[in-house]
Amino acid sequence: MAYALQQLINGLTLGMIYGLIAVGYTMVYGIIGMINFAHGDIFMIGAFLSLIALLGLSALGISSVPLALALTLIFAAGIAAIYGWSVERIAYRPLRGSFRLAPLISAIGMSITLQNFAQVSQGARVKPMEPLISGGLLLTEGDGFAVQLSWMQIAIVVTTLIVLAIFTWLVTKTPLGRSMRACEQDLKMAGLLGIDTDKTISLTFVIGAALAAVAGLMFLLYYGVIDFYIGFIAGVKAFTAAVLGGIGSLPGAVLGGLLIGLIEVFWSAYFSVEYKDVAAFSILIVALIFMPTGLLGRTEVEKV
Amino acid sequence: MLKVSNLTMRFGGLKAVDDLSFEARAGDITAVIGPNGAGKTTAFNCITGFYRPTEGSIALTHPDGATFALARMPGHRIAARAKVARTFQNIRLFAGMTVLENLLVAQHNTLMRATGFGVLAVFGLGRYRSAEAAGLDKARFWLDAIGLTERANDPAGSLPYGAQRRLEIARAMCIDPVMLCLDEPAAGLNPRESEELNQLLLRIRDGGCSLLLIEHDMGVVMRISDHIVVLDHGKKISDGTPAAVRADPAVIAAYLGEADDDEADAA
């Protein structure tokens, strides 16, 4: 029981990270109806940016952990936003209205580019980092197993919740959010009504990338090790989360992320660690085939 | 020929088509008309298998007596077995392929059978050669009919708009349909092209194929239709010969009402 409780805690923490990435997939999908294949790689870039910022801050002698984390978060999110903006500007915008496969292939190309860019610029070796925060709360002890809620996990969950709260406020309460939702409903109509759709789409990528960078920082803190390849696997898993939750639905993305996190952790704990990625990927295939609208998604009617 | 009974199509809470029943007789040009948003295209998509109706049945009887329940058939079978062909409101040609190839793709099922399902013909066996010659003949017949023989080897996407419309009709005819369904065939045509189209449609009807067409504009259909069904807000409001429909007060009200809406929108 204690063991299961520990897995539940771990799964929810991991799920938060996936949820943050999934929000970016689902936002872009909602607005321009395509999978942003490069999104997982933006997450990876975000993790590298966080690593560089943390190293830089410690070189500058900043020893306060909360301050370092806050500065890193702002830095990584800000720079990743430039990445998100550039990706849309370079690889997607010129292809709106081009033939069907073009944006997909361009997106794949962008993903390969970012991944290898990170490899070329930062090297192929894995980057291990000293844990920033150690220790935690001992919750209960049972069957000779201590259930621990680490400070790190608390930090991750709290930060994620704060970021998601800001994000929710942004999409529901601000004019920007209103334009985004209008574009999601009907891009052409929104344009006719005087919404700058190009700008709205750009901002969608920017926000998605910033959230992915936050997820990158969390990933770095949680695992303490990153490499240029993490974006690929985490990207597919987060996309699975978005599909599972119902693509286009923002609460669905977070819900899906939590589910995928839980499934992955419990699968590793009770079945096999080796096949944990297979489990997540199989869920993707099964979800797409049997419930393509996901848990909270809308059914789409094909226009003929 | 075609019997639509109690057809209802719901999208979420919205009833796009509401308890629609009508018949189209063999050898007729039947037109479904109505103001924008009356549910014409939805009804049409149900008949041609692109939507599965929420309720109701659609029965098609072939001249040889075979009957098909269209509401329960998968989309491609409606064209392949029940021989119902269709065109689209926004033309859907294979733009990158040539005009001729468009017409050959339409004969896919016939030609495919002749290839021994693709395997034998790779090695040059089978009776594919003669089947292909027959396919080319049929394509040439329709190219002549629509006056595009000269442009057979040009990409379909490079044709002018009116020619694309005619090609789409010819392509639909290449499946040898018993019923041809046209979704606003006259949209965007100039008066001369529109007249050419009317001649083509009459010729197709005289060739033994029944036609079902959707039109937004009443003027176009009055001249060539044998039978008109008028929809408004998903419901049938009138059904009869062009003359009868024209005199029906309900139809006049619906169209005048729409005109008022247009003015209100413009204001």
Add this chain to the structure above:
Amino acid sequence: MNLALRDAFLSAAAALGLFLPMVGFVATNTDQGLVLTYRPIAVAVLVAMVFVGRLIAVSWRGRSARPQQPNAELAARFAAAGKYLTPLLLVMALLLPLSGSRYYVDLGTLVLTYIMLGWGLNIVVGLAGLLDLGYVAFYAVGAYSYALLAESFGLGFWTCLPLAGILAAFAGLLLGFPVLRLRGDYLAIVTLAFGEIIRVVLINWVSLTHGPNGISGVPRPTLFGLSFSMDGGEGTVAGFFDIEPETIQRVVFLYYVIFGLALLTNWVTLRLRRLPLGRAWEALREDEVACRSLGIDVTNTKLTAFAIGAMFGGFAGAFFATRQAFVSPESFTFIESATVLAIVVLGGLGSQLGVALAALAMVGGLELLRELLTEIAEQMGSPIFAGLAGELPTYRMLIFGIALVVVMVLRPRGLVSGRTPTATLPARA
């Protein structure tokens, strides 16, 4: 001009934001853990390149007012050139082993393997318009099929070749049946996931695949039952023809095997294109809804493209296994799928000659460049060139990625577009 300057400054500013943190600072692995090192010059060079590049691009575009039309003249000229280029390439490929250089024959074999994979994937992506990001999975199925059949049942290459193709096609059907109903981008990510699943299974199903260690001792192919064994005795090629046994004989033989397999792929594709099935694939790429309205069974048609493409991947996989005499999961990563996809896309989605040229340039050309750099480094003793040569494979994927984006943005139908019609009207009788 002012506008161009402004645009270039903005782009340079964005580039500074992109490159300053990621290129200017490197988290370097050292014995004391990660340490930041700095590369200010690299950042300056990159930003300057973006500035100049953008300036040139904008002012050039400003001068040629109209956006470029698909250049029909260029396509026609290319088609004309193709008439001579194709036989020339064929003859060159046929005569390559006469060079007697093991290096060139090996490289030629590698290039031909990629050409074959490219042609196989071209059926799926170029003709049928289905974006398959897990093509390497079928390559792996073919390779492991042969390796396992040879290991467990002692079957030879020529028996296993068709079996490997059939098994790969079967894998294609198995995956395709449920997923080909999905929209294009869903299909892409599902095939991506499938490729990863196959790889992870190959690594972890140790009892069958020997896991990460792979399977070694995969038998070499025989020439009508004659082996290329070095002992030169009875039943070997050298013994039969009474010549000195040399490794190059086997290398050349392998070269001709893949040459034949690639030509087979090409021939089948060209045949199919002119048949209803191939035409239906292309129609599917153009408009799926219209296909349905014409009574074409969309799912089955996609399935055949998927299975036939997978089959050629399987053939190539079996060849790969016999050439290396060794298979391991490491050879079947997403990078392979991406490489083949890049070849197909750069070749012009559907163009057979284009795929061959793209493979020649992207695989052969880059390898020759690496060789050249290594040689210069050796002769001059220059560490810079040695470093460049060492880094080239890393840069290769970066180049592929950028090329995919650039080609899609500038010429979505590929660098070499222009397709030959699959049928023409005979003259009127």
